[in-house]
Amino acid sequence: DARKITMNNILSLNDALSIFIEDNCHISTASVINGGAIVKENSFFGSNAMAREYIEIKAKSIVGGGDGALKKSLRIGYFADGEWSHNAFRKIISDSDFEIGFITPRWDTKDDTLKKFADMYNIPYVKSQNVNSKGYIDEISKYNCDIFVSMSFNQIFKNEIINLPRLKTINCHAGKLPFYRGRNILNWALINDEKEFGITVHYINDGIDTGDIILQRCYKITDEDSYKSLLECAYTQCAEVLYESLKLLKNSAIEPIKQDKIHPIGFYCSQRKDGDEIIDWSQSSREIFNFIRAICKPAVMATSFINGKVIKINKAKLIENAPIYKCINGAVVGFDSDGFLVKTKDSVLKITEYEFDGKIKIGDRLESK
Numbered sequence: 001d002a003r004k005i006t007m008n009n010i011l012s013l014n015d016a017l018s019i020f021i022e023d024n025c026h027i028s029t030a031s032v033i034n035g036g037a038i039v040k041e042n043s044f045f046g047s048n049a050m051a052r053e054y055i056e057i058k059a060k061s062i063v064g065g066g067d068g069a070l071k072k073s074l075r076i077g078y079f080a081d082g083e084w085s086h087n088a089f090r091k092i093i094s095d096s097d098f099e100i101g102f103i104t105p106r107w108d109t110k111d112d113t114l115k116k117f118a119d120m121y122n123i124p125y126v127k128s129q130n131v132n133s134k135g136y137i138d139e140i141s142k143y144n145c146d147i148f149v150s151m152s153f154n155q156i157f158k159n160e161i162i163n164l165p166r167l168k169t170i171n172c173h174a175g176k177l178p179f180y181r182g183r184n185i186l187n188w189a190l191i192n193d194e195k196e197f198g199i200t201v202h203y204i205n206d207g208i209d210t211g212d213i214i215l216q217r218c219y220k221i222t223d224e225d226s227y228k229s230l231l232e233c234a235y236t237q238c239a240e241v242l243y244e245s246l247k248l249l250k251n252s253a254i255e256p257i258k259q260d261k262i263h264p265i266g267f268y269c270s271q272r273k274d275g276d277e278i279i280d281w282s283q284s285s286r287e288i289f290n291f292i293r294a295i296c297k298p299a300v301m302a303t304s305f306i307n308g309k310v311i312k313i314n315k316a317k318l319i320e321n322a323p324i325y326k327c328i329n330g331a332v333v334g335f336d337s338d339g340f341l342v343k344t345k346d347s348v349l350k351i352t353e354y355e356f357d358g359k360i361k362i363g364d365r366l367e368s369k
Contacts, residue, residue: 073099074250077145077165079131079153081106086113087239088151088172093121095243097250101143102126106154132158140164147249150204151242157204167249169204171211172242174234176218177202178259178266181209186230188269189221190294193286196220197230199237201245203256208268212256215245223318226293277303278368281330285318285344292316304330304366306356311366315353322347330366342366 076092078085078100092098102124105114109127118125124143128136137160147167150157162169175185176198189197196218203211217240219233248254259266277300279288292302292313301312317339327333327343334341339352340360 073097074147074167074246075099075101075143075145076246077101077140077143077148078103078151079148079155080104080114080151081109081111081154082152083235084172084174084238085111085151086117087235088149088242089114089117091239091243092246093117098246101145102140104128104131104140104153131155132161137161137164147246149242149246151238156208159206162204162206170201170214170245170249171204171209172238172245173200173202173209174198174238175200175209175269176216177209177213178263180269181266182269183271185269186227186234187272187294187299190225190227190230191290193290194221197234199234199241201241202259210259210266212258213262214254214256215241215248217241226296226315227299228296231298277301279304279313279366280368281342281366282345284346285322285349288344288349289316289318301355305369306358306360306364306366309356309358311354311356311360313351313354315351317350317352319348319350328365332360332362332364332366334362 074097076098078089078092080089080103089100093100100121100123103114103118104126105111107127107129115125117123126136126139128139130136132155141164145165147165148157148161148169150169150171153171157169173181173185174197175181175189176196177200180189180198186197198216198218200216201214202209203214205211217237219230219237221230245254272295277295279291279302281288281304283291292315295302296314301314304311304313319341324346329343329345331343332340333343333348336350339350341348341350
């Protein structure tokens with residue numbers, strides 16, 4: 001049962017379950033605390049005293065140097081949004097090595113799942129339009145977190161908040177740093193015809209995605225992949241890589257890698273905006289194939305125009321051994337049972353999934369405006 005150890009008493013029991021230790025207590029060398037404990041000020045732990053579950057120690061206490069002296073969960077401040085963050089939350093909350101001290105969502109979030117998690121697990125839910133403000137920093141300081149974690153969060157952290165927790169602040173980024181810093185990385189990786197994409201957990205510094213790398217994993221991209229399949233992979237694997245990184249940090253088992261040791265420059269990708277979805281038919285078949293799959297559903301879909309009417313294209317197929325010849329780029333040059341053929345810079349590309357209010361015929365032109 002629960003025990004209350006009062007001032008100036010000595011604890012030497014090995015079977016205590018849940019204890020509340022007041023000021024100036026001494027926990028002897030051979031003690032084992034099997035349950036939760038809250039220890040007030042000026043208490044002393046012997047060198048091999050062991051706490052097997054959660055223990056909170058107040059100011060000015062002394063913990064001896066033995067291997068079993070303390071087992072404490074890592075307290076996390078969670079800055080997060082969207083499905084990426086849901087999967088990671090589930091892994092973190094199910095492990096007794098971790099606890100979540102508070103959740104801060106995006107200011108304009110439409111994600112109510114994190115709020116439901118906060119209510120379910122009695123976790124403070126703290127919204128802020130400016131996480132670098134003094135008021136917000138004063139608010140979250142009281143949670144005494146060991147580390148801050150950013151997962152799909154959209155504010156830039158400044159040095160004061162970055163350095164507030166003892167283990168600093170880390171971010172999970174769906175890009176193979178030091179390449180693919182920035183925004184809309186999965187789209188850009190497909191547009192650039194990459195054969196793999198990376199997920200990186202790194203320290204946050206005063207740059208954008210430039211901090212030292214804690215852990216990176218890479219995943220193969222084939223011609224069967226699209227933005228949808230990469231996104232599904234990233235939703236799951238971001239959680240796995242973040243969780244693995246937190247375990248390494250908990251066990252002090254990391255060897256951070258400076259990004260300039262991989263490449264002295266790397267590169268940054270800008271955010272995609274309205275209008276960036278328009279197809280340039282003067283590119284090659286492969287370039288357009290990559291472009292279409294890079295922004296397919298659930299993204300905006302690649303867009304073109306036939307006689308001024310919008311056509312949205314969700315999927316295309318490369319034609320094996322298609323002849324290379326000159327003609328009008330964007331012209332409809334053929335049909336078969338599962339789509340129609342469009343002339344590109346070098347050959348032809350089959351359009352197999354699209355949305356268009358009208359009839360398409362040979363000789364029509366797909367244009368950029």
